[in-house]
Amino acid sequence: MSAVAPARFTDPAVFGRVAVLLGGPGSEREVSLDSGRGVLDALRARGIDAQPVDGVPALAEAIVAGRFDRVFNILHGGDGENGVLQGLLQAFGVPCTGSGVLGSALTMDKIRTKQVWASAGLPTPRFERLPRGADLRAAAAALGYPVFVKPACEGSSVGVFRVLNEAALAPAIEFAAAYDGELLMEQMVRGDELTVGILGDVALPSIRIVPAGEWYDYHAKYVADDTQYLCPGLTGDAEAEIAALALAAFRAAGCHGWGRVDVMRDVERGFQLIEINTAPGMTSHSLVPKAAAQLGIDYADLCWRVLEATLPMEEAAR
Incomplete structure (x- = not known):
């Protein structure tokens, strides 16, 4: 199991005034508000001067007014994870948790x-890009059932369809007709569903997700209390392999700071990379806090460490 170095700082004053960015107008607003409340309470409990800010426009106004020194980004999806926020703050010289413009925009x-992973020789399920108006039946026939259909740029299992055969494709076709963005169709992996949190240069212990239903949908993620989270999800060589793969996938996508890499273990093809989340959930059901706890890092300490990454290493010597 990987070791995590001790926190570099003990004085909350080093962080200055911290904006906890949450909410926003997107489809993940409620999850973000829930995550943000947890982060805000944790930072304040550690003596950090933290204030909530709802959405990027409100944050931009506050930054222009000079009200904050750094940002803890827990705005899931949309401008919180697509590089817009990161570019704005970079232009103003305000540090922000998580990945920068490139990693955020790419992994959103x-x-x-998946194109980057494929070019780097990293394993990911076969897929089809579906621009607006694409023929979903033809794409599914080319890939072979069963498949998943999902928006290319959404999270939290919003708009995801599990399609076992052609007869079950109708809801996805109806959704596609009304959806403005691109869709991804990928071969469904049959096997264990796993996720690996990343904290700095360390892969946290894997988590194997066992939903009570047939798959890990929005309800299983955020509502149900009967989803099982087994941590560590693997042992021995398999755990070492998934940790190395998650770190390689994270770095190949230009990510840094913290995040979460979702992986499936196919019964025939082994580990298959699914996606990266650069502002992972921090709710009571969320996975990165569960994994960090296995290394003795509680929720408040995790928030501290994520925020600590916004301070340059040389600050520790001051």
Whole structure:
């Protein structure tokens, strides 16, 4: 199991005034608000001067007014994870948790992320890019059932369809007709569903997700209390292999700071990379806190460490 170095700082004053960015107008608003409340309470409990800010426009106004020194980004999806926020803050010289413009923008787009992984020789299920108006039946026939259909740039299992055969494709076709963005169709992997949190240069212990239903949908993620989270999800060589793969996938996509890499273990093809989340959930059901706890890092300490990454290493010597 990987070791995590001790926190570099003990004085909350080193962080200055911290904006906890949450909410926003997107489809993941409620999850983000829930995550943000947890982060805000944890930072304040550690003595950090932290204030909530709802959405990027409100944050931009506050940054222009000079009200914050750094940002803890827990705005899931949309401008919180697509590089817009990161570019804005970079232009103003305000540090922000998580990945920068490149890693955020790339991994928000599942199709382009998979293209990068494929070019780097990293394993990911076969897929088809579906621009607006694409023929879903033809794409599914080319890939072979069963398949998943999902928006290329959404999260939290929003708009995801599990399609076992052609007769079950109708809801996805109806959704596609009304959806403005690109869709991703990928071969469904049959096997264990796993996720690996990343904290700095360390892969946290894997988590194997066992939903009570047939698959890990929005309800299983955020509502149900009967989803099982087994941590570590693997042992021995398999755990070492998935940790190395997750770190390689994270770095190939230009990510840094913290995040979460979702992986499936196919019964025949082994580990298959699914996607990266650069602002993972921090709710009571969320996975990165569960994995960090296995290394003795509680929720408040995790928030501290994520925020600590916004301070340059040389600060520790001051």
